[in-house]
Amino acid sequence: MSEEPLGDAERAELARLRDEVAELRSRTGGGRWRAVASAVLITLGCVLVPLAGVGFWAANEVSDTERYVENVTPLAGDPAVQNAAANRVTAAVMGALDVKDIVGQIAGRLPPRVGDKLEGLSGPMANGVQGFVRDKVGQVIASDTFQTVWVQANRAAHKQLVAVLSGEGSQLLKVNGGAVSLDLGPVIDRVKQKLVASGLGLAASIPELHPTIELVDSAELVTWQRWYGWLITLRWALPVLALILLALGIYVARSRRRAVAGVGIGLVVGMLVLAAALAWGRAAYLGAVARHGLDHAAAAELFDTLARFLRGGLRTVLVLGLVIAAAAFFTGPSATAVRTRTALKRGIGLAGSRLETGRFGAWLGRNATLVRAGLVALAALVFVFWDRPTGAVVLWITVVTLLLLGVVQLLARPAGPDARSGGPGTPATPL
Incomplete structure (x- = not known):
């Protein structure tokens, strides 16, 4: 006799218990050093990200002739x-x-x-x-x-x-x-x-x-x-080293979900620090040149034009950090995250129960995990290869990816007699 599937509340409670067991186990057998190592690695990676951004700006906006001319022409x-x-x-x-x-x-x-x-x-x-x-x-x-x-x-x-x-x-x-x-x-x-x-x-x-x-x-x-x-010399090494440190920090962490959330928060903090440093540099620059033949307005235009890419980059990474932190939070066992996921499941399940998906829905149900992973990987590739992505681009990529994941959830049907028959009352696959 087959076992009854777990309900949403039971699944959430099971996830919470598993997290507690993992935390208790991590307190022994080297769990403490893993937490410390993860925190150090993630902190170093988040410190290098702003430096990598400044180095990339110096190499591509200041040292590149076409980019420089494009910036100063207006x-x-x-x-x-x-x-x-x-x-x-x-x-x-x-x-x-x-x-x-x-x-x-x-x-x-x-x-x-x-x-x-x-x-x-x-x-x-x-x-x-x-x-x-x-x-x-x-x-x-x-x-x-x-x-x-x-x-x-x-x-x-x-x-x-x-x-x-x-x-x-x-x-x-x-x-x-x-x-x-x-x-x-x-x-x-x-x-x-x-x-x-x-x-x-x-x-x-x-x-x-x-x-x-x-x-x-x-x-x-x-x-x-x-x-x-130094920044020109290390313009490629800094971003690669930052990514390696962040990846290692997540890998050795006691709770990788929490480590991912830490990466997101660290990126946000790093970009806020970079924004503050940029504001200080702008004020120092204006104070230095305004008394030497260039009025305040002109000096501000020069600085803002050359720093435009750097400002856009820090906003993009800041939004990306917020998205990463939010994703880690809403996939966790907290009451708010569980209620949010439950509401989405019920809404999608209600809409999906009225759809006839047939064999495609059954295939999608069998391969839903692979399809979801492919969509997330595709979103990452779009972000990586987008020329000069902005914070708005990050938000749009996130929204489109979530919509596509919702479509997968809506159309997928679990394997079984109902799925093979493609009945309209077949429930959607749980998230």
């Missing part, structure tokens, strides 16, 4: 950056023209009465010329020509940027006592042509100028360069 049209560049170029041009000095020289050649009056107008004339120059500089910087020059200059300067981060410096990007500056000299030639074409012949006498915008002014630049070198 800045050419950003009002804050355009305003900062225009102010810097205007100041350099006006310094070279020195309108007051020119007016003074002309006034000295005129009769005293006329010369004195002309010299008295030198201030308003200088202001007028400055407004005229600022207007023409703004037109150059806002033009398509500047967009092209900006892209070409950034593409050519990319290797020089990497040289700065490695401490070597360059012609366009210069390191002077801890300061990194961007040379705006190539823009001056365009401005001179525009001014001469607009009737300001004096602009033809402007010598070769190289106004700069300081991007970094930090006494800790050498330290950051050292970190950059």
Whole structure:
């Protein structure tokens, strides 16, 4: 005579008892060292994950030419950056023209009465010329020509940027006592042509100028360069080592479900720490460069643009950690998890009892575990091979996977006489 199948409450109680027995057994025979080893391994792995993310960002967003150009190209049209560049170029041009000095020289050649009056107008004339120059500089910087020059200059300067981060410096990007500056000299030639074409012949006498915008002014630049070198060197080793440590931590754990939950929580904590460090770095960067020719808004745009990928990555891993922790919790024996699973089973069972699935349902019932494992593996592969996944992508992958698992639960039928007949009253396979 066959035994009656266990009910949902009985299954939950059995799972709880098994967990208690496993915990009691783990307290003897080396269980304590396994718990300590698991905690240490998972902690180290979660510490390495943020470092791996920063290393991947440095290698792919800073060191990769196409990614770098893709990131900085929109800045050419950003009002804050355009305003900062225009102010810097205007100041350099006006310094070279020195309108007051020119007016003074002309006034000295005129009769005293006329010369004195002309010299008295030198201030308003200088202001007028400055407004005229600022207007023409703004037109150059806002033009398509500047967009092209900006892209070409950034593409050519990319290797020089990497040289700065490695401490070597360059012609366009210069390191002077801890300061990194961007040379705006190539823009001056365009401005001179525009001014001469607009009737300001004096602009033809402007010598070769190289106004700069300081991007970094930090006494800790050498330290950051050292970190950059280490992160680039270990950009592949860090993520692999982090995954190995996390996997080992789960493997040696007394309760692997709890270890998986610990991994999820650890990833969330690690990403929150990285977010705090990024916020601190942003504040430090803005404080360092805002007083050196680049206004606050422009500095913020530069930092946010270059850090966009890193921010997106930490949000993705944070959401992934939440999903992992939630999955570990809802598969556990807690009262909330049991009630949730029971409600889902009943709802799916009620809907499935009205479906005619025939032989397919019987086959699915016999292979439900394999099908579920395949769906989870497919979701993992989609996440791994998705180009630049975001937190929203993680959520959508999770939702779609849960829906597909629900469909399997809905259509599966247990092997037996009812399943072979495909009767509509056949209950769905338990989760």
